[in-house]
Amino acid sequence: MSAELALAALLGAPVAQALLVLALARPPGLRDLVHVLGSGTIALLAAYLVHQVGQGETARIVLANPLPNVQLAFVIEPLGTLAAAVVGGLGFLHAIHTSGMVRAIDQKAPARLMAFSALTTAGAMAVMFSANLFSFFVAYQALALAAFPLVAHVGDDESRASARLFLGTLLGASIALLLPAMIWTYTLAGALEFQPGGMLAGRVDQLSANILLALFVLGIAAAAAPPMHRWLTMSYTAPYPALVKVQALAVLPAGGIGLLKVFAYVFGSALLTAAPTTQILLGLCGVIMCAAAIIALSKTDIRERLAYSLWAQALAAIIGGLLAAPAGLFAAVLQIVATSCAATTLLMAVGTIAAVTGRRNVADYSGLGRVMPWTFAGFAIACASLIGMPPFSGAWAKLWLITASASTGVIWAAALVGFSAILTFAHLGPLAAHAFAGKAPTDAFKRPDGASILLVAPVILGAAATLGLLVLADPLASFLSPVWTPR
């Protein structure tokens, strides 16, 4: 199979998956099979594309020519392809988990949930493979529109309000800030095509670079840079399968990767001329990262606590990108990959716990690890990864982040990253510890048969994935080197 065909198939597969899930909504077994097989296909195609990029292959598909010299086009390049492979692989585990969840909690409109979940994957993949700013903008808006029904899925007033905030923030910021930034870039560079080294390098003065950087960082609200983060902390009202998609597998990672693409391919070396905005944003993200971790401590609903915790992790990735150095960019990519693995595992584990015990208050987790050892093992490993404990993937990301901060002379950023890790330990560590150390509850299970394999296996496999960076860090650095080393 050619790389072009694989890319086209990868972009089309989630859409076909969504249509098939809706068309074959009954019987439930067939629906779930289609959903899992569709996600498996996506994972395989993404892995194939990683292989192709590793072999030095290139592929580009053009869907339309909506403006002169601007194409709606998608390409394979290291950054997007790596993220797509991670999201695709974890998406397969999540599809299995979703099949178990919709049965365990008797989820309302499961086919709709799965269909929009697949469409959200399509939007995220399109963001990751976008060849230029215009395609990124289109994909980003499609992603926001596809994820909106997931946030609103419950259908009560609270979820509707969250969904309105979600759509308003993502679309509003993209129209008010990202669109003008894109057009400004077009007038400066005469093109919108992503290019290693940065399309603005040598073409932008200091004032324009500063303003453009602020517009891009705030305009890509999916990356959750403050104050555009409310969609993330409010989206906890979504049902668990949707929560995983929004916070761990599609919207947040796509926002992070999108921002890194802008840093690497739009600014490149021009990021150095964007001071003092880079310094202001670094300070803002660093301080808020710690504040988010502290706020997480005060939240008793596990979903809210994780939302704030993930916000802090997302800000760490932005800090890496803003360091304007290859090491910082690499650290940011590792951070996104590690967060995606850990967050998916953690949210799936939390979903499993809620489905079989009905508990979602952190105080009620005490002793549950004794009756749900496998799920809580995954939970604990994912927590350790988010905290940054070796040998889990989060540790390498944090290590690179601290090293990159120190090597670029931003020592205080390194200190803030370290402090944030301690705060993350404070709001997640005791949870995992109490779950195993506490006395086992006698009335743990809401369901008499406990958790099914569909709910537990993905958590275990997700936890195993967090160990991946232990062996993959070096090959990844080599794989990603074309991002900061123009050929």
Added chain:
Amino acid sequence: MMAALEFLRLQAPIVTLALLFGGAALALVIPHGRVSWTIGIVSALAALIASTQLSWAFIVSGDAMAAYGFLALDGAGAFAAPLVAVLAFLALLAEAPTLADRPERAQPYAIALHLAGAGAWIGALLARDLIGVVVCASAGWLAIAGLTALPAQRGAINGALRMTMAGGAGAAFMLLGAGMIGYATGSGDVSGATNALIGAPMTATLGFVFILAPLMLMAGAAPLHAWTGPAYGRSDAVLGLSIASVGAVAVIARLSAVAATAPAVAEGVSIALVCVGVASVLIGSVQAVGAVNVRRLVAYASAAQVGCILLAVALESPAGLAAALVQLVAFGAGAFALLAGMLASKDSTLAALDGMGRRAPIAGVAITIGALSFMGAPLTLGFLGRWRLIEAGVGAGWWWATGAAVITSLAAVFYGGRLIERLYFRRVTETSVFDADPWRFARVPVLAAAVLVIACGLSPGWLLDLAARAAALALGIGA
């Protein structure tokens, strides 16, 4: 046969008007609704073909088609005439179910007024002299006001009365303006001011403003849009109103292009357009966000869209005028999709949209696409228009125009998001009464056409090229 076809091709402007007015007369004398409707559809389709022919011949092929006595072609008029014709044709198709609800006696009148209104607005786009423009615009306005009053309900008559009064005062101003321009330039022709050395620039500028202001009122631009609330909110002839709006904006673009070529008046006209454009964007956006009736919402949203078009016209550059023409198509298509989609419901409150996406999927898709286009979502015509406006504005150093476009889009995110949420994320309520009459099949091609028109955003090269050529012709700098 070939000779006859060639003769008709060369006479396309007159043929277009003859088909519409002839069709109106014929529909009026036949006292049977469905037969009248069929005549109306055939006339409108034929007029659409003729106007497309004239547009293509003038703008693309460069055929000289200017010698028609009382008619004269220019870039903006030739570009917009087929747009009005296509909207008239689609509106007649879409309104078939509404028409069936009217009393048998009123049906031919509705069709005749529809055709006459579209014919008059096309006449205003093609008229050689200013008096012709004024007469045709007033006639088109009165025809649409008559259409608005046809349901003979208190609210609709109130809206029609407001339209008539505003139109009457507007006609007086327009006549005065035409006289002032004629006095200042020494010519009654629309093109009289083109590149002219005007002896009395203040008089000529005031003349243009006196003509353009009533046209802005007819276009529904804020703050001159007091008539739009009752007219859109209470009448069931909303598609006719959107035709009037598109026609009026097109005539504004045509006359402003002429003013742009005369240095003595260009600046004054531009300032007037900017003032109304900015006010329209701000007021229309705020009102649309607060609207609880979907048709009123569309009226207010249209005011914001018209504001953006006026700003593009005010640039008085080829890029600005081309952006205005692209936005005109986007506005016409978006408003049509929204309003035609709402015809599926007997009620026009926001609550009437609840669950419509499931009960009336085609209407739901049309409303969604219309809302997305008004937002300026990528791959819709709305995005293309917004992009062109910002590009032209930035090119001219009007950075603030970006702000106007962004405000329009942001407001559209709020009200469009609300529409989409109600369509797909609410349960059907008692207020959600969906039409189930035997003529509903007529909506399918109409709404599919609306979707296709907006889908042109995917591959708009031909439209951009056509708009650029038309703008160049309108500004007298050749294609």
